[in-house]
Amino acid sequence: MHAEAAETADAVARQFEANAPLVDALVQRLKAQPPAFIVTCARGSSDHAATYGKYLFETTLGLVTASASPSVGSVYAVRPHLKGALFVAISQSGKSPDLVRNAEIARAAGAMVVALVNVEDSPLAQIADTVIPLRAGPEKSVAATKSYLCSLAALLQLAARWSGDAKLLAAVDALPGALRDAWAMDWSPVVEGLKDARNLFVVGRGLGLGAAQEAALKFKETCGLHAEAFSSAEVKHGPMAIVGPGFPVLAFAQDDDTCASTMSVAEEFHQRGAPVWVALPGAQGQEVLPMPASPHPACTPLLTVQCFYKAVNALAVARGHNPDVPPHLNKVTETV
Known part of the structure; x- marks a missing residue:
């Protein structure tokens, strides 16, 4: 896991260079036939990439982006109305039967299907109108790292070239270097603070x-540590009631308009006596985790996760776990 995550910057740079012509061709098609909306379809880490894609597409393109429930097509056999949609399927292996089935349904319904996959000859890739290879290279650790960040990078390159935003395009060029800087960051306070x-x-x-x-x-997969993710807005609707002394919180703040609300929640948890760590480019303080300068707020999540991967690998080892081979898990999960 450690070695593969360390390869991320090189993999992203390789992806950007190799994919530029095919992304430009896709963008030309999308501009000629603008989609009415975007639908993402993924599971696991790839679905977390889709969450990033939703906010990225909606903030840069103004296109409503929804997450498909794979079971609706594969289990309930419902045929959603997707004519005129851009259907973005994200998968490392491209083998999961439910994602393949939903891509088939989307294409039959008249959607344009784009597949982001690390395996270019996978069943999912064969169905897609356009394949955007992740180009992460072999990934043997069960826990996905560079393939996850390559998924985010592929979404970022697509959004930048589609929107034509000059600042975002410049940030894409700067991202590999920033990822290298992120890998050098020291998040050992989190490792020490979460060992028990x-x-x-x-x-x-x-x-x-x-x-x-x-x-x-x-955290769950590699460290055997129960962790739940919440929006800094949604955490106020009930979950925050259990936060107090001895209940740790890790806050990923963005250098954009959401920053104030996330930092406010982190401060409230700190006032309750909870151990709190905050990751935010440019921030300083005793509980702030170091981050490199971010070329653009849309790049910040990639830098945060790259810093995090190094730390969570160390935490897994400190807790006596093998992060490469978590119990009961396989590298490829094939859900139906």
């Missing part, structure tokens, strides 16, 4: 919510 923990919350908002979801999954 049993539960925690990970909070984020907007573009950073998917990163919080991914972190919570990795």
Whole structure:
């Protein structure tokens, strides 16, 4: 896991260069036939990437983006009305039967199907109108790292070229270097603080919510640590009642308009006596985790997760777990 996560910056740089022509061709098609809305379909870490994609597409393109429930098509055999939609399926292996089935349904319904996959000859890729390869390279650890961040990077490159936003395009160029800087960050306070923990919350908002979801999954998957992800807005609707002394909170703050609300929640938890760590580019303080400068708020979740992966690998080892081979899990999960 550690070695694979360390390869992320190179993998993203390779992906950006190799995919630029095919992304541009897709963008030309999307501009010629603008979709009415976007639907994402994914599971696990890939679904957390889809959460990021939702906020990215809606904030940069103004296109409503919804998450499909794979069981609606694969189990309930419902045929959603998807004519005129862009259907974005995200999967590392491209083999899960329910994702493949939903892509088939979407294409038959008249949607344009785009697949983000690491395995270019997978069943999902064969159904898609356009394949955007993740180009993460082999990933043997059960816990996905570089393939997850390559999924976010692929979404980012698509949104940047589709929107034509100059600042976002420049940020894409700067991202590999920023990811290298992120890997050098020291988050050892989190490792030390969570060695004996049993539960925690990970909070984020907007573009950073998917990163919080991914972190919570990795805590469970690699460390045997129960963690739940919440929006810094939604956590106020009940869940925050259990936060107090001895209940840790990891806050992923964004350098955008959501920052104030996330920092406010973190401060409230701190005042209750909860151990709190905050990740935010440019922030300082005793409980602030170091972050490199971010080229753009849309890049910040990728940098946060890259810092986090190094820390969670160390935490798993400190808790006596093998992060490469979590119990009861397989690298490819094939749900129907």
